[in-house]
Amino acid sequence: MSRTNTFTLLAACIAAASPAVAAEPASKVVALPSIAISERRDASADLTSSSETGSRLGLTALETPGSVSSLSAEQIQQRSNLTVQDAVTRTPGITSIGTPGDGGTGLSARGFNGHGSVMTLLDGARLYTGAGTQTFPVDPWLVERIEVLRGPASVLYGEGATGAVVNVIPKKPLQGEIHNQLRLGYGSWDRQQLGLDSGGSLSERLSYRATINQQQGNGYIDRGDSRNLALSLALRFDASEDLSFTLAHERGDAEPMNYFGTPLIAGHYRDSLRDKNYNVRDAELRYHDEWTRLSSEWAISDNVSASNQLYYIKSRRHWRNAENYNWDADVGQLLRNGFLEIKHNQEQIGDRQSFAFQHSLFGLASTTVVGAEYNRIRFRLTNNWPYNDIGNDYIDPWQPAPGQFASATPLQPRSFSTTHSAALFAENRTQLTEQLSLVTGIRRDQNHIERDNLIDGSRTDRSLSGGNWRAGLVYALTPDLSLYGQYSTSEDGVENLVSLSSAQMNFDLTEARQTELGVKQRFLDGRGEWTLAAYHIVKKKLLVDDPVSHQPQQAGQQTSDGLEATLELALANQWQLSANAALLRAKYDDFNESVAGVATDRSGKRPANVPRRSANLWLSKGFSQDVDAGVGLRYVDTRYADTGNSQSIPSYTVVDANLGWQVLPDVRLGLQLNNLLNRNYVTAAYSGEQWLLGAPRSYFATLDYSF
Known part of the structure; x- marks a missing residue:
C-alpha cells in the first residue's frame, strides 16, 4: 500500500469518527486505555483475570493448572517493545531466535525452538506455518493483549505446541462514545511512525475499532531501509443481548531490513564490521499477510453458550538475497554465496465451533466445553534450490561492494501441498470440594497431506493422526493462593506439516509429555502477585541418523527440566516492579547427527539456541499524575549455535528506559530509549559464522493526541 493510500485511509477513519457519529446514544462510555501509571497493577495481568489461552473454560490464571502470562497494550507500550516478539520475550522463559528465514519471529521456550514447537495465534486462530516461516502478527500497535501459555498445549491447539503458545489478541470494538488516538513518532536512523486507533459505537447495536500503523526507517546498518504497514x-x-457477531480483518505489509548477519573473521567478532551490510544491492525481503475472521457469540440459555470463528488467511512472501558470508583466510576476504530466491504462496480457510455447558456432574458443579475444528491449507513453494552460484564473489569485509544477485539456477515452482486438518476437542472443570478442582482436556486430530512435486510430476500423500490429553488439580489454600499440578501430552511434526518433503512424510509425529507443579499467589490486597513453576518434559521420536544405514530414523529423545518464577508488585508512591526469571536444563538423551556422512553422537548436548538462564526486570515510577518513567533489563545466557555445542553465542544484558509526560489531558509525550548502555549483543546466530546483532543505542520520541 502506498503512502498516499495510507493517508487517504487515515483521513477516512478520522472522518468516520466525526462528532455527528459520536453523538449516537450509548449506554456507557469506554475510552481507549490510558497508559498512566497508578499504584495498582494493570488488571489485565492479574491472576484473577480470565485467560483465553490457558483454556476455553473461562478460567482465571489462579484456576488454571498451568503457566500463563498476560501483557496488556499499556505494558507493551511502556516497556519500549518494538515488535510483538520483543514484548513476548519479556515474559518468563521465552527468548527470541528470529532470523530473516523464519520471518524474524522465531521463539524458544522450555528447550524447544521455532514455529514447529512454539505456536503463535492471532485471536485464537492458528496460521499453519510453512517452511518454518511466519510473518504476522508483529506490530504491537494493533494489540490489545498478549497471552502466553508455556509448556505442551497440543490438547488445546493441535500439533506444534510443545514449548509454548503465544496468543496475540488484537484490539476489539469499543462500546460507547467514539474515541480516537493519533500517534506521531520519530527516532534514530530516521525512524518514523504514523498511527491511528479509533473505536466506539456507531449505533445502539453497532460498534467498531479501526487501527492503522505505518513505520519506516533507514536501519542501523548500511542499506538497512525498512517499511511496515499494519x-x-x-x-x-x-443482534440481541444474547447474540453478537464480529467481522474483523487484519493486514500486514512488511519490507524488513535486508540483514543476514555480521560475519566472524577467523571465528571472532570485529566491532569495525558492526554497521556493514554484505547483502546484494537488488536484495528483496517482502511479506504480505491478511487474516479475515467472522466470530459469533451466543448465550443460548443461562447454562449453555456457543461460539464460532470462521477465518481466511493469506500469506505471500518473497526472498532474494545473498545469505552467506564466509571468511577465507588464504584470500583475506569474505566469500559471499548462498544466492537464494524463495516465494511462498499460502492460503488457509478454517472454522472452529464450540459449546460450553454449566451443569452438575455426580452432584458436583462442573463446566464442559466441546467442539470441532477444521482447516484446509494450500502451500506453494517456488525457489531456485539447489542454487548454483555464478563464480566466486569475494568481497572486502571493511568495504563490501554491494554487487548483484547472481545464481545460475532459475526460480521455478517446486511443490504444491494441500493439508486437511480436522479435530474434536473437549475440556472439563469439576469442583471436587470448595477448595479442590479437577481440570481435564482431550483432543483428537486427523491430518491428511497431499504433496505434488512440480519438478518431476510425482505425488505423495500421508495421513497423520494424533491424540493428546491433560489432567490437572488446583488446590485453593485461600482465595488468593493456589497450588497446582498437571500432566499433559503434546505432538510436533518432524517439520512443518504443510511443507513436509516426500521423505519426511514417511515419519510419525513426535511425542512429548510434561509434568508440572506450581504455586500462584496474590497479596497486599491485589497489589502484588508471585508465581513459581517447576516442570519436566520428555520429547521422543526425534529424527536421528542411523549409524549403520545412515538413513534418518525416529529414535531420538530430548528432556527439559526447569524452574520459572515471576513477581509483580505495586508499592506506595507510584513505584511498580515486574520481574521474572527462568532456569533450564535441556539436553539430548539420544541423538545421532550425520556430520560429513558420519553418524555423530550428540547425547548430553544442549539443543541450539537454548539458554540455561534468562531474566527480565522492569521498574517504573510515577512522579505525579502527569509524569512517569521506567527502566528495564533483559538478560539471556550463553547459547550454542550448533547441536555439537562447538560454537557459542555470548550472553547479553540489555537495558531499556522510557519517559512519559501528560502535557495536557489529551496530549502525551513519550521518549523510549533502547539499549541504553549501547551494548553489542547477539540476538541469534544465522550460521556458525554469522551473528545477527541487536540494534545499538537508539531513541524514539512519540506524541499521542486523543480526541
Whole structure:
C-alpha cells in the first residue's frame, strides 16, 4: 500500500469518527486505555483475570493448572517493545531466535525452538506455518493483549505446541462514545511512525475499532531501509443481548531490513564490521499477510453458550538475497554465496465451533466445553534450490561492494501441498470440594497431506493422526493462593506439516509429555502477585541418523527440566516492579547427527539456541499524575549455535528506559530509549559464522493526541 493510500485511509477513519457519529446514544462510555501509571497493577495481568489461552473454560490464571502470562497494550507500550516478539520475550522463559528465514519471529521456550514447537495465534486462530516461516502478527500497535501459555498445549491447539503458545489478541470494538488516538513518532536512523486507533459505537447495536500503523526507517546498518504497514478493522453487531457477531480483518505489509548477519573473521567478532551490510544491492525481503475472521457469540440459555470463528488467511512472501558470508583466510576476504530466491504462496480457510455447558456432574458443579475444528491449507513453494552460484564473489569485509544477485539456477515452482486438518476437542472443570478442582482436556486430530512435486510430476500423500490429553488439580489454600499440578501430552511434526518433503512424510509425529507443579499467589490486597513453576518434559521420536544405514530414523529423545518464577508488585508512591526469571536444563538423551556422512553422537548436548538462564526486570515510577518513567533489563545466557555445542553465542544484558509526560489531558509525550548502555549483543546466530546483532543505542520520541 502506498503512502498516499495510507493517508487517504487515515483521513477516512478520522472522518468516520466525526462528532455527528459520536453523538449516537450509548449506554456507557469506554475510552481507549490510558497508559498512566497508578499504584495498582494493570488488571489485565492479574491472576484473577480470565485467560483465553490457558483454556476455553473461562478460567482465571489462579484456576488454571498451568503457566500463563498476560501483557496488556499499556505494558507493551511502556516497556519500549518494538515488535510483538520483543514484548513476548519479556515474559518468563521465552527468548527470541528470529532470523530473516523464519520471518524474524522465531521463539524458544522450555528447550524447544521455532514455529514447529512454539505456536503463535492471532485471536485464537492458528496460521499453519510453512517452511518454518511466519510473518504476522508483529506490530504491537494493533494489540490489545498478549497471552502466553508455556509448556505442551497440543490438547488445546493441535500439533506444534510443545514449548509454548503465544496468543496475540488484537484490539476489539469499543462500546460507547467514539474515541480516537493519533500517534506521531520519530527516532534514530530516521525512524518514523504514523498511527491511528479509533473505536466506539456507531449505533445502539453497532460498534467498531479501526487501527492503522505505518513505520519506516533507514536501519542501523548500511542499506538497512525498512517499511511496515499494519491495519486492523473490526465491526461488532449485537443482534440481541444474547447474540453478537464480529467481522474483523487484519493486514500486514512488511519490507524488513535486508540483514543476514555480521560475519566472524577467523571465528571472532570485529566491532569495525558492526554497521556493514554484505547483502546484494537488488536484495528483496517482502511479506504480505491478511487474516479475515467472522466470530459469533451466543448465550443460548443461562447454562449453555456457543461460539464460532470462521477465518481466511493469506500469506505471500518473497526472498532474494545473498545469505552467506564466509571468511577465507588464504584470500583475506569474505566469500559471499548462498544466492537464494524463495516465494511462498499460502492460503488457509478454517472454522472452529464450540459449546460450553454449566451443569452438575455426580452432584458436583462442573463446566464442559466441546467442539470441532477444521482447516484446509494450500502451500506453494517456488525457489531456485539447489542454487548454483555464478563464480566466486569475494568481497572486502571493511568495504563490501554491494554487487548483484547472481545464481545460475532459475526460480521455478517446486511443490504444491494441500493439508486437511480436522479435530474434536473437549475440556472439563469439576469442583471436587470448595477448595479442590479437577481440570481435564482431550483432543483428537486427523491430518491428511497431499504433496505434488512440480519438478518431476510425482505425488505423495500421508495421513497423520494424533491424540493428546491433560489432567490437572488446583488446590485453593485461600482465595488468593493456589497450588497446582498437571500432566499433559503434546505432538510436533518432524517439520512443518504443510511443507513436509516426500521423505519426511514417511515419519510419525513426535511425542512429548510434561509434568508440572506450581504455586500462584496474590497479596497486599491485589497489589502484588508471585508465581513459581517447576516442570519436566520428555520429547521422543526425534529424527536421528542411523549409524549403520545412515538413513534418518525416529529414535531420538530430548528432556527439559526447569524452574520459572515471576513477581509483580505495586508499592506506595507510584513505584511498580515486574520481574521474572527462568532456569533450564535441556539436553539430548539420544541423538545421532550425520556430520560429513558420519553418524555423530550428540547425547548430553544442549539443543541450539537454548539458554540455561534468562531474566527480565522492569521498574517504573510515577512522579505525579502527569509524569512517569521506567527502566528495564533483559538478560539471556550463553547459547550454542550448533547441536555439537562447538560454537557459542555470548550472553547479553540489555537495558531499556522510557519517559512519559501528560502535557495536557489529551496530549502525551513519550521518549523510549533502547539499549541504553549501547551494548553489542547477539540476538541469534544465522550460521556458525554469522551473528545477527541487536540494534545499538537508539531513541524514539512519540506524541499521542486523543480526541
